[in-house]
Amino acid sequence: MERFGFVGLPNAGKSSLFNSLAGGGALAAPYAFATTDPNIGVARVPDARLDALAAMSASRKVVPTTTEFIDIGGLVEGASKGEGLGNRFLAGIREVDAIVFVLRAFDDADVPGPADPLEHLRIVETELTLADLESVESRINRRRKASRSQPSDTALAEEVAALDAALDHLAAGTPLYRAWPLSGDCNGSEQNPQQYPHRAALRSHFLLTDKPVMAVLNIGENQLDAAAELAAPIEAELPGATVLPLSVQLEAEAAQLTGDERTELLEGLGLGEGALERFVAAAHGLLGLRTFLTTGEKESRAWTFRAGWRAPQCAGRIHTDFERGFIRAEVIDWAELLDLGSWSAARDAGRLRVEGKDYPMRDGDVVEFRFNV
Numbered sequence: 001m002e003r004f005g006f007v008g009l010p011n012a013g014k015s016s017l018f019n020s021l022a023g024g025g026a027l028a029a030p031y032a033f034a035t036t037d038p039n040i041g042v043a044r045v046p047d048a049r050l051d052a053l054a055a056m057s058a059s060r061k062v063v064p065t066t067t068e069f070i071d072i073g074g075l076v077e078g079a080s081k082g083e084g085l086g087n088r089f090l091a092g093i094r095e096v097d098a099i100v101f102v103l104r105a106f107d108d109a110d111v112p113g114p115a116d117p118l119e120h121l122r123i124v125e126t127e128l129t130l131a132d133l134e135s136v137e138s139r140i141n142r143r144r145k146a147s148r149s150q151p152s153d154t155a156l157a158e159e160v161a162a163l164d165a166a167l168d169h170l171a172a173g174t175p176l177y178r179a180w181p182l183s184g185d186c187n188g189s190e191q192n193p194q195q196y197p198h199r200a201a202l203r204s205h206f207l208l209t210d211k212p213v214m215a216v217l218n219i220g221e222n223q224l225d226a227a228a229e230l231a232a233p234i235e236a237e238l239p240g241a242t243v244l245p246l247s248v249q250l251e252a253e254a255a256q257l258t259g260d261e262r263t264e265l266l267e268g269l270g271l272g273e274g275a276l277e278r279f280v281a282a283a284h285g286l287l288g289l290r291t292f293l294t295t296g297e298k299e300s301r302a303w304t305f306r307a308g309w310r311a312p313q314c315a316g317r318i319h320t321d322f323e324r325g326f327i328r329a330e331v332i333d334w335a336e337l338l339d340l341g342s343w344s345a346a347r348d349a350g351r352l353r354v355e356g357k358d359y360p361m362r363d364g365d366v367v368e369f370r371f372n373v
Contacts, residue, residue, distance in 0.1 A: 001042070002304070003068045004283055005096030006216075007128075009120050011113040012104040013218035013248040015039065018071035020251035020275045039071040045280050047302050049334045049364060053293060054300035056338060063301040065291060067280060070096055090131050090208065098212040098286055099128075102248075105230050106220035117217055117234055125175050128208040133170040135207060136163055155201075162201035166210070175209035176202075212286045213238070216279070217245040224270065242282045251275035290363035293334060294318070295343070311359040315369045325373035329355045334364045343368075 006014040022041025045065045054062040072092040093099065101124060103117035114120065140163045147153065147160045169179040180199065202210050215238060217231050227245035234243045254265050255275070284290075288307040292314055294300065305314045311331075316323030330352045340346045361367075 001066055001068050002098070002283075002287055002289065003070060003096045004098050004100050005070045005072050005093050006100050006102050007072055007093060007124055008102035009104070009113060009123060011111050012102045012120060013106075013216075014071050014102045016248045016252045017100075017102055017216060017218070017246070017275075018069055020246075020248060020255045021069050021279055041069045041071075042066050043069065043276060043280075045302070046277055047291065049291075050293060050300055050302045052338055053295040053334060053366065056342065057295045057297055057300055059295065059297060059300040061299040063299060065302045065304050067283065072096075090128075093128070093208050094206045096211065098214070098283065099208075100283070101213060101215040102218060103215055103234065104218050105245075106218060106223065106247075108220070117230075118237060121215070121234065121237060125209075126173070129170055129173060129175045132166070132176070132207045132209050135205065136167050136170060139163065139205065140167060159201045159204075162198035163205075165198050166202060166207065170209075176207060177209055177211065177213050214242040214244065214282055214286050216248070217243055218248045219245050221247050221250055223247070242286060244278060244282050246275055246278070248275075290361070292361050292363075292365045292367050294368070295337075295366060305361055309361055310357060311355055311361055311367075311369075312357050314361045314367070315371065318369065321373045322369050322371045325371040326357060327370040327372055329359060330368045330370070331355050331359070331365050333362075334366050337366050 006017055008014050018039055018041060022043050043066065045067055047064055050062065050064055053059075070092065101121060103120040104113065104115055105117045107115040140160070143156070143160050143163060147156045150156055165179075166176060169176060199210065215234055217227075217234055219227060219230055223230060224247055231243045231245045235241075254262050257265060284304070289304045290307055290309075291302050291304055293302050303314070303317045305317060311329040312323045312326040315326050315329070330347075331354075332346050332352050336351060337343070337346055340349060340351060346352050
């Protein structure tokens with residue numbers, strides 16, 4: 001399960017964002033450090049394709065994918081040196097797969113703190129960069145000595161080269177996600193190991209700024225019509241990153257409602273399907289995540305995989321035996337399967353594709369794997 005950590009200044013709206021996505025559970029209060037320990041929530045990812053397939057198959061069980069959100073707490077200037085609750089919060093960030101900057105743009109006299117999202121971004125980026133610089137400086141000399149004593153160890157030499165490159169960027173005040181591309185298709189060495197070799201070599205160091213990033217711009221209800229305009233400076237400052245403007249307070253209130261009441265509120269305010277759907281789409285794109293599906297009378301289930309994965313790797317998401325003993329995959333697009341009405345009808349019509357080990361799985365594929373162990 002992928003983990004997204006919310007990072008920002010006190011009173012930026014991190015706990016309210018957590019509540020809007022996970023359905024409540026976090027204390028949202030207008031004072032610093034209301035969150036002293038990370039709040040962790042798991043949300044079921046809505047997927048209309050899965051629901052339609054489950055209805056078609058009359059599945060007894062429906063299992064969507066899930067996403068974990070972590071409300072880490074507020075950073076302050078000097079957090080990298082232990083100011084506020086900085087050390088505790090910085091440790092929490094190391095454990096997430098991606099960072100979500102929560103940047104405040106709303107102005108409220110009852111909520112202390114700056115309302116300039118660029119100032120929010122400057123502070124949190126500076127603190128994460130300084131913390132990484134300290135980490136690299138404390139490790140690099142030991143790794144250099146080890147490399148000199150083991151000249152035949154190419155992996156160690158690559159690690160030292162990566163640390164040297166990271167040190168140059170961090171010392172110049174540049175977070176590593178600015179030094180390497182931000183997009184999901186290359187934000188990870190699995191996608192482009194030759195073009196971005198340092199990511200793989202740095203992975204074991206769990207550096208804070210060597211993670212994919214996106215931003216949620218927390219706007220007020222009176223700013224909804226200007227959402228795109230307010231997001232533009234952040235998009236310019238973080239080229240390639242997704243910037244998602246949300247009225248977090250309104251979204252948190254809508255998350256407490258169900259059924260028609262929630263739909264009516266969202267439609268009345270022009271908020272579409274709500275924060276969860278928009279956030280998950282952006283977050284999955286950030287990590288290059290895709291979804292394949294399985295369906296039958298017993299169960300219909302959605303499974304996430306990384307863009308570019310082959311059929312055996314995807315089979316391994318179900319069970320390691322499926323990958324180890326992979327023979328073939330029977331595949332059909334979800335919409336085509338729905339048009340045909342059933343798996344057996346698709347087979348009778350000769351519409352199931354038989355794919356081998358080199359098949360790159362596509363988003364929306366419905367699959368049955370054949371394996372032998």
